[in-house]
Amino acid sequence: MADLLHPGRWTLRSRIVLSTVTVFTVVAVCLGLVTVLAVRNYQINQLDSRLVAGAARFNPQSGGTERTCTLSRQRGAPPDVLCQPGQGVGSLAALVVDGTVVSSGFVEAPGAIQPLSAKQRDVLAGVRQTDDIQTVRVPGLGSFRVIASRTPIGTAISGISLSDVSRTTRQVIFTELIIVVLGLLIAAVGVSTLVERALRPLQRVRETATRVSELPLDRGEVVLADRVREPDANPQTEIGQVGAAINRMLDHIGEALQSRHASEQQVRRFVADASHELRTPLATIRGYAELTRPYRDSLEPDVTHALTQVELGASRMGTLVDDLLLLARLDSGREIEIRDVDVSAVLLDLVADAHVAGSGHEWSLDLPDQPVFVRGDDMRLRQVFGNLLTNARVHTPFGTHVAVRLRRPAGAGDAEHAGSDGSGGAADAAGGGDGWVAVTVSDDGPGIPGELIDSVFDRFARGDSGRSRGVGSTGLGLSIVDAITRALGGSVSVMSEPGCTEFTVLLKPADPDVD
Structure with missing residues (x-):
């Protein structure tokens, strides 16, 4: 109600119609007053003429x-x-x-x-x-x-x-009121219709801007094909000037996005080429370092320590190179071989490995009674959940409880519907709708800082020391999780607060007959 009383929040159409009707009302009232006064004065003048003539007959001195x-x-x-x-x-x-x-x-x-x-x-x-x-x-x-x-x-x-004059005046006022009211209604309807027709080009300009605003401009190659139509971009009209300005803006944005995409492609090609070229020398370094293992007992302690660090550094560098190559492949649109995968078995193996690698943490796994199959790639799914478990292990203190839970789809009918639309499935998945297999990895650690929660899936994003125990990371683990799940048609999301951090991965279920 307060918005309706605030003129600044009215639509342009409402303000134009109200302004026009107000002006029409003021003019009509002024004309009505002038008309009433003119008619009344005319009648009084006529009456005064009759009065003078009658008074002459009453006056004996009139002759x-x-x-x-x-x-x-x-x-x-x-x-x-x-x-x-x-x-x-x-x-x-x-x-x-x-x-x-x-x-x-x-x-x-x-x-x-x-x-x-x-x-x-x-x-x-x-x-x-x-x-x-x-x-x-x-x-x-x-x-x-x-x-x-x-x-x-x-x-x-x-x-x-003066009774006849007053009666005539009242009739004139009543007639004018009827004419003014009818005129206001006709003016309001007419002006509203004309304004609506006049603002249709602006409506089309708004629709164009809305379509552009809904495009995913944050990643990948973006083609801005939408433009304001030529009739709506005529610079000789005010609305056309707005449309022409929006077209120029879209041209500049399109050029900037193309330049950004070209730059990203160059960087990705460089990373892919560099990673590929680094694999051979890294493998050579690791191979020669491993060859010295049988002889390290006979070497000086400093030399032994140096060779061990060379081997560890080469191993970490190899892991980074493999991650970069994987991201480069996913960015290039290379498809993942998708088949039905028993995600229950995958989680069972990974949690068992986590028990060994993180004996200082408490681990729990909640699985349905029957195996759950999803559409995916066994190796990539192991990489997704392995990264999430590793992330929970290395970024939380000893004694933290890490829980893994697998949930079935709500219904087979929903599952078939969700899995049939690859383009809209991820959007529905992001909303946590039914028909998706959900895997959650949660811990009761310190949580992710609020200022980092929106960028946690960005590449090379790292949490602060509050969630880390001094263990270094490449900052690519969660970005790989996000890239793989999107390539599989699913999604990953995170919810975090002190004492509770939960990652949720939604995947397309396998066909019901497989389960």
Whole structure:
């Protein structure tokens, strides 16, 4: 509700329609006031002309033959002028002598003259004698336009009621209100329709920008084919100028993305070539270092230590080279040979190895009663879960409990549906939907710092010392986990807080008949 009351949060269409209707309303009200005043003034002028003509007949000095009958009638009788032909309904006449109304009357209907009450006569007795026409309110009869003229007998007062003028004014106001309301409705609908049509190009520009914003621009080769249509990018219009600016921006972004992709490809080719070229000399170094093992007891301790470090360094370098080569292959889009794999057996072997390699940790494995098969590659899956177990072992202190849990898909129907769409499966998997085989590796260690949680799967990303025991790492383990799971059509996610870190790998289940 607060958003609706804040004009800055209204849509452009709403603001234009409201502004137009407001201007139309102000103009209509002004025109209506001018019209009402003009009609009222015109009627009053017409009424004043009739009043002057009637007063001339009531004034004995006007040269007319009419004489009042008040001198020959009983005191208080209506003036004879009211009995003359041509006196309209609403006419009023009175004769004031020495401040007292001696004769008065009011034409209530054709041929029906009503005498005035004492209160009404007192009001007329107080009318100022002047040549100007005055507006006087007579109790019980309403407002009158009156003129008071001096005569040899006294003051002759003639008046005409303003009731017809007021009635006409009310009718004009009512008619104008109906016209204004109908005009506002027509204007609102018409302006809304015109604005909607005028803003359609802007809507198409927005749709183009939305489609571009939904593209995965963070990795790989990106082709920005979407552009604002030529009619919507006409620089002669305001919206066209926006569309043309967006097209120029997309051209620059597309060029930048192509340059970035080309640079990434060069780096990947270099890493792949360098890693490939390093494998042979590293294998040679390791081979010669291993040949010296039988003779190390006869060598000096310093020499023995140096040869041991050479062998260990060559082994670590070989592992790094193998990881880089694997990432280069996955980046190049080289497909992994996928078949049905018993992930239960894979986890059983890896947790058993972890017991041996990390005897200072507590390990637990939770498996379903029946084997669970997934679509994948046995060696790559062992690499994925092996990296996760190694990560939990080397980055947590002794005594940490590491739990591995395997969950079956919720239903075979969901599994078939999820596995049939390779493009949309990963997205659904990321949301933890049913139909996926889920493997979780959790520990109760210190957790991953919040500032590193979003980049934990980036290459060469490393946690701080709070999660490490001084064991060095290449920073490629989790990036390999992410690359392999995506290549298999699945996903990996992490949730971490102090005392609980959990990695979840979602994989496509095998066909039901295999299980």
